[in-house]
Amino acid sequence: MIVAALLTLTAAATLAWVLTPPPVLAGPRPVRARVPRAGAGTLEVARMIEQLATVISSGSSIRQAWGAIARSLPEGELTELARAAAAGADPRRGAPGRLRQTEVIGSLGAALTVCERTGAPTAGMLQSLADALRDLHDAAQARRSAFAGPRSTARILLVLPLAGLGLGILLGGDPLRLLLASPAGNLMGALGIALTGLGWWWMRRLIRRADPPSGQRVDPSVVLELIAGALESGLPLSRSVSAVAGALTAGPDAHALERLATSLEAGVPAAVATRELPAEFTALGESAVLAETAGADLAHVLRSAARDARRGRARHAEVRAAQLAVRLVLPTGLALLPAFVVLGIIPTVMSLLGGTFSLTTAGAVP
Structure with a gap:
């Protein structure tokens, strides 16, 4: 009875997971017909920020613009x-x-705080942020499209063990009764459930590693845009980085930027001060060294690097999705196919052979 319950629960959970559509990432939300409500996806927030920038550029204060x-x-x-x-x-x-709790609101709050602390033009900063959020929305949609195939493949493959049971019944066998009514069948049922669970866990782990969920962290490309906006207000790099670090929510990024600002303020060369920056801020380190050695327009270089980073998201997603499709072969071959055999093929063959053997024995009895 325990194995029967486990098989039933496994079948129900697997079918529900397969039939449930993947979640929409940062996309527009549907609007109800009876009670219109404004969606709050990334694109909608970007439009609101652009409208806010337009109102501010007409001469209104920030509070008047919000009103x-x-x-x-x-x-x-x-x-x-x-x-x-x-x-x-x-x-x-x-x-x-x-x-x-969303990243877009964190970016908006950080941008307004930087403008307040540095005197950077609020309208220009908000317009740059709106453009950046639109790019991030497009990148998220491209990522979702790239991973739609591997995710659907994983869902379909998880039905293999259940398909084995159905195939056995269609062939005239009774694999389910054998799995429930005999000790050997109970053992095979438990093994099949364990292999199915292993395949589910393995595939989920591969998908999460290839396509991790987005958190509350302000995107590094937006951080570069904020630093560029602070630089355009006339501040040096050290004070611009410090202002942005103070505007971000406490975390690894804020700590790394604050450490960089302290080093630059102390006169440490940019090549040394930026050496320990996270990989996401490599463009900031390279741009700082370029500006220090050649006098380049650091704000322009940072904005270009930020745009390039956002445009590269779609290509990187396509590469990771292609790699994921290949890696899904491992849990399929080592867990789900054996579960298909254990739950479907072997019980079906045993039930069919058992029935044939019984008929043969009955015919031989005088």
Whole structure:
């Protein structure tokens, strides 16, 4: 009975997982017909930020601009955010529930904080942020498309053990009764469940490593845009980096940038000060050295590096998706195919041979 329950639960969970569509990453949300509510995906936030920049560029203060945005938007998360910001709240604290934890709101709050601390033009900073968020939205959509095939393949392969049972029944055998009614069948059922679970865990691990979920961290390319905006306000690199580090939520990125700002402020050469930066900020280190040695326009170089990083996301996603499709062969061959054989082929053959043997024996009895 325990094996029967486990088989039933495994079948139900696997079918539910296979039939459930993959989640939409940072895409627009559907709008209900009866109660219109503004979506709060990356693209919608980018549009709102661009509208905010337009209102500010016309001469309105930041609070007046937020108030105008709140009156122009339909009811929804973005309207609640705009009302809270118009009252003076930081967007990272004034955004409603789920929206508060997103990367886009963290980027918006950091941009406004940098403008407040450095005197950088708010309209220009927000327009650059809106363009960056649009690029990130396009990259996320391209990543989702690239991984749609491998994810669907993984879901389909997990049905193999159940398909083995169905195939046995279609062939005239009774594999399910054999799995439930005999000690050998119980052992094979437990082994098949274990192999199916191993295949599920293995595939999930491969997918998460190839396509990790996005967190609350401000994208490194947006950080480069913020540093470029601070530089355009007339600040040196050390103070620009320090202002951006202070605007970010406490974490590894903020700590690395603060350490870089301290080193530059102390007169350490850029080549030495940027040596321990995370790989995501390699462009910042290279640009800092270039500006120090050749007097290049550091803000322009940083913005170009940020755009290149965002444009490369789609190509990198395609490469990782292709690698994932190849790696999925391992859990298929070492876990799911053996589970298919153990749960479907062997019990079917045993049940068919058992029935044939019984008929032969009965015919031989006088």
